Amino acid sequence: MSLRIAPTRAARALSLLRTVQYTHPPSCPCHSNPGHHHGPSSSIRNVAKRSLATPLHASQQKEYAFEMAASSIRFGAGCTKEVGMDFKNMGAKKVMVVTDSTVKKLDGMRQVVEGLEAEGIKFEVFDGVRVEPKDSSIKAAIAAAKPYQPDAFLAVGGGSVIDTAKLMNLYTTFPDADFLDFVNAPLGKGLPITRGLKPLVAVPTTAGTGSETTGTAIFDLVEKRAKTGIAHRNLKPTLGICDPINTRTMPSAVHASSGLDVLCHSLESWTAIPYYERTPRPTNPINRPAYQGANPISDIFSLQALRSTVKYLPRAVADPDDWEAQSQMLLAATLAGVGFGNAGVHLCHGMSYPISGQNPGYKHAGYAVDVPIIPHGVSVAVTAPAVFKFTGASNPERHLAAAECFGVDISQVRKESAGEVLSEALANFLVKLGDQPRGLKALGFKKEHISGLVEGTIPQARVLMLAPSLDATNLDVEREQLTRLFEDAMEY
Template sequence: MSMIRVAQTARQRAMTLMGAVNSHSSSCPCHSCSSVQNPLQVAKNILRKGYATPVSFAEEKEYAFEMAASSIRYGEGVTREVGMDFKNMGAKKVAVFTDKTIAQLTPLKLAIEGLEAQGVPYAIFDNVRVEPKDTSIKEAIEFARNAGVDSFLAVGGGSVMDTAKLANLYTCYPDADFMDFVNAPLGKGLPVGKRLHPLIAVPTTAGTGSETTGTAIFDLQSHKTKTGIAHRNLKPLLGVVDPLNVRTMPSAVFASSGLDVLCHSIESYTAIPYNERTPRPTNPLLRPAYQGANPISDIWSITALKMVVEYLPRCVKDPGDHFAQGQMLLAATFAGIGFGNAGVHLCHGMSYPLSGMNKSYKHAGYAVDHPIVPHGVSVAVTAPAVFNFTAPANPERHLEIAKIFGVDTSNARKEDAGPILSEAIAKFLVGLGDQPRGISQLGYERSDIPNLVEGTLPQRRVLMLAPEPEEVTRESLAKLFEQALEY
């Protein structure tokens, strides 16, 4: 009887705490898990699934950060080893994800040879869409569910890796509605409460860093914007980073992919500090993947930025500079570890409608049959305006970044940090050549700005990581888009 009374008392305490959570605002914009769900319901869900009793920290700032990243294997030729990896883990059948272009190239051939050499059965899905949409994601999910697989291999760029992550997720949750895990407020933003099947990611572009992160991005066509799903359990078990796999990348693709690394680095380094983010999660399970700038992410992000500034121009200028290509591939991985835990903010938040609302722009160098704003282009095109806006919140960090671009900041005033960094980024972008110098060159006009703003506002998961999140308003976003029309 005493044990029963103790259990009843614990449950009453839990319900009291949940009531306390419910008495505060239900908005939790920083958390990928639930920014529109009622906190009481979140707590009930945790209890129902057998997790620890939530504790209310509704008005307290975060006090901790967590680091999560995939294991990484780097070296020329390591793609051949994936067959041994799946054999070692006892895989019964592997779902291999790639796109139509990579399906014809050496990286996939080597991966398949590795599987066959070890006698590991596999099924190939080569219809991944570059810059995936929810429809292409659902097609991949259907394939994986019907293929009877227990492991996943992604060989390709960020689109391939992200598609494989989501196919893995929904194969492990066969009864879930597609919107259950989609980031709030567009979806329900439910946490991923169990381990997924093993996923090995083999990047063939030097950009997204998706081989290290638990984030997957796609176009949600009903809202004409990009969104995604973010949770640590989505991250690959292993990222196989092989410099040989990026030697066939066209210069235009190297440039646009590298711009994603550039913005990953700067945004994560200038994000709100992790211990300024509120509210503190009620349960460690609910701590978001994107937590704000922290001492460990800072190291990865700033190192990646230095590598981008040094090696990306070399890659674009000389397709035969294999050393620079390998360094950019490493930079993408470094930045992935950095932003995968610290997060990104305005450049990425504003990029999603720029890609999702694109009607006719098709970037040079991409062998696709549909309009496309490559992700790196969509994030970088607003960067000069964004970092001019964010600099007053932390001028020291913005000047430190400007110095990496080669600017003499020894006599710079803090109030000039924004214009100084904005000019440095613009100069760097122009130096790469063939980059749109503002969103007007993507086909957007002033009359489009209200729609772009409305497409950005739902991206609260990243907007609230801006250095001064309370200043990110409908009006300030409109001004930023206007300033980004051209640079």
């Protein structure tokens, strides 16, 4: 893609480049507020001086470093057939193939089976993965894996399959662990994963979650009526095989929902608080979270994923035979996975977990399931116009840069209007995409549900800590802010 900058746009381009530079901000009245802004930074040399002068034991001090971790990625049409050779190269003897009952019948699984058999790799197939998994289905999958004692895992499917395989890998490596040991605090103990897991190869069949690149696995914790998960770098797949042929069987509704997840992954990681504003600084690098806040490397992936999604998702949804759009959306999902897998997500995802977990009975058209379901992409996108209107003041430049990706002429837009402009651009995009619920009301939620949604969001500390403009230090204020956000998200 060529980049041409007209003279009249030079100032805007320069402003954007300054915006994406993340080190330490200069001293200013806003610096004491972690969510206030991400303004232009002081020099890296000053950062180093500050960092070296700061004692590591001061755990409540702000972060001073970020880490990048992502799976190895192979991208290309037809590369699924190489998976048998990959396991042979790893020295694997017994592979557990993880999938669901629908994907099991598709060509991607046929390619996988032929590849394993061609290399003489022994394997067993577990096809009991639940779409939008619950803790009960995760535990059933773990119970199925333990007797087989595989030395490697292969996940073939969407995010639900890949996330389930990650947790099968984790709990067969730590067979005596309690299920809540590694689950994100405060719902679980949030213990770090102290050693490497078995090899896991992920073959995505949807273009959305980016789970093939990340150390995150999400599921419903039924007792708490909220989604949660486990996040640690050691959870990420060894290799993600991204073969666009495998996404051609996605129904239009799945294309749309998966693509909306990419949209929010990129927007949330692009607008998350900068890594150097996160507290507390870990006392040991093993405790540095996977979701760290926006940083100069994640920015590149997140912004490109946003541009690609805006350009190609409408085409992918409208025409299942648009090969270029399908391929580009799979690539965008992977790019966004690298971005949010290190920077993190915030309010759209934090609010989505109780939306899915407290579904009043909505069943999304186009999903071949007999139970009520709010697809993950729908649950995150339905609050997006309200969320980015709320966060706009935290960093107007970034919100305007995002709005420009939607085709908005931002040359005359005031900074104070950044949130409203991005919110309107998002709403227009969602409406034009078609067949999307325009707010929580369309999902069956009513005003009396809002308090339950708020209480289901508050425990999502892992992502809320990265939310700009949200005061997570004062529970009463946080509850009031979330209540207003859910009220604003009822209809757009």
